[in-house]
Amino acid sequence: MSVAPATTKYPLTMRLLHWLIGILILGMIASGWYMHGLPDEEPLKEELYSLHKSFGITLLPLILIRLLVRLSSPIPELPPQMSWWEKVLSKLTHFLLYLLMFSIPLSGIIMMDYLGIFPLEWFGVFTMPDLIPDDMDMFEQLGEVHEILAYSLLGLILLHILGALKHRFMDKGKDTDVLKRMI
Ligand code: HEM
Numbered sequence: 001m002s003v004a005p006a007t008t009k010y011p012l013t014m015r016l017l018h019w020l021i022g023i024l025i026l027g028m029i030a031s032g033w034y035m036h037g038l039p040d041e042e043p044l045k046e047e048l049y050s051l052h053k054s055f056g057i058t059l060l061p062l063i064l065i066r067l068l069v070r071l072s073s074p075i076p077e078l079p080p081q082m083s084w085w086e087k088v089l090s091k092l093t094h095f096l097l098y099l100l101m102f103s104i105p106l107s108g109i110i111m112m113d114y115l116g117i118f119p120l121e122w123f124g125v126f127t128m129p130d131l132i133p134d135d136m137d138m139f140e141q142l143g144e145v146h147e148i149l150a151y152s153l154l155g156l157i158l159l160h161i162l163g164a165l166k167h168r169f170m171d172k173g174k175d176t177d178v179l180k181r182m183i
C-alpha cells in the first residue's frame with residue numbers, strides 16, 4: 001500500500017466497492033433484524049432467511065477483493081489539519097470495520113454449518129459443502145456471536161457516518177472534508 005497526498009480521491013474501484021458493500025451491509029443488518037422478529041408461520045420468513053444467507057455469502061469474496069485492492073492502491077493520507085485523536089479514532093474505526101466485515105459473514109456461514117439441517121445454498125445455484133460435524137450448542141452460541149457482532153457493526157457505522165458528517169459540516173475553516181475523497 002502506498003500513500004497519496006491528502007487532497008487526492010480514493011481510487012475509483014475503492015469508491016465503488018465502498019458504496020456497494022456499504023449498501024449491502026446496511027441491507028444485511030436490516031434484513032437480519034426484520035427476519036429474526038417474524039413469526040415462524042410467516043411465509044416470507046423462509047425466503048428472507050435464504051436471501052440473507054446468499055447475499056451474506058456473496059459479501060465475503062467482495063470484502064476480500066476490497067481489502068486486496070486497498071493493499072495494492074495509493075490511499076490518500078489523512079488531512080494534516082485533523083487532530084491526532086481524530087486520526088487515531090479514524091484508523092481504529094476503519095480497522096474494526098474491516099475486522100467485523102469479515103467476521104460477521106464467517107460466523108454466519110460456520111453457524112449454519114454447525115446446524116447442518118438445511119444445506120447452505122447460494123441463490124439456489126450451488127450448495128456449500130458441509131464440512132463441520134453438527135453441533136446444536138455451537139450453532140446457538142455462534143448465533144449469539146453473529147448477533148452481537150452485527151449490532152456492534154451498526155454502532156460503528158453510525159460513529160463512522162457521524163465522523164464523516166462532522167468533518168464536512170462542522171470543521172469550519174479546516175480542510176478536513178474526507179467525504180469528497182470517497183464520492
Ligand atoms: C455482512 C454480513 C452479515 C450481516 C451484517 C448479518 C447481520 C445479521 C443480523 C443483524 C441478524 C439479526 C440478529 C438478531 O436480531 O438476532 C442476522 C441474523 C442471521 N444471520 Fe446474518 N448477517 C450477515 C451474514 C450472514 C451469513 C453469511 C449467514 C449464513 C450463511 C447469516 C445467517 C444468519 C441467520 C441464520 C440469522 C438468524 C439467526 C436467528 O434468527 O436467530 N448471516 N444477521
Ligand code: HEM
Nearest residue numbers: 022023025026070094097098157160161164178179181182
Ligand atoms: C452513509 C454512509 C457512509 C458514509 C457517509 C461513509 C463515508 C466514508 C468516508 C468519507 C470514508 C473515507 C475516510 C477517509 O478519507 O479517511 C470512508 C471510508 C471507509 N468506510 Fe465508509 N461511509 C459510509 C458507510 C460505510 C459502511 C456501511 C461501511 C461498512 C461497514 C463503511 C466502511 C468504510 C471503511 C472500511 C472505510 C475505510 C476505507 C479504507 O481506507 O480502506 N462505510 N467512509
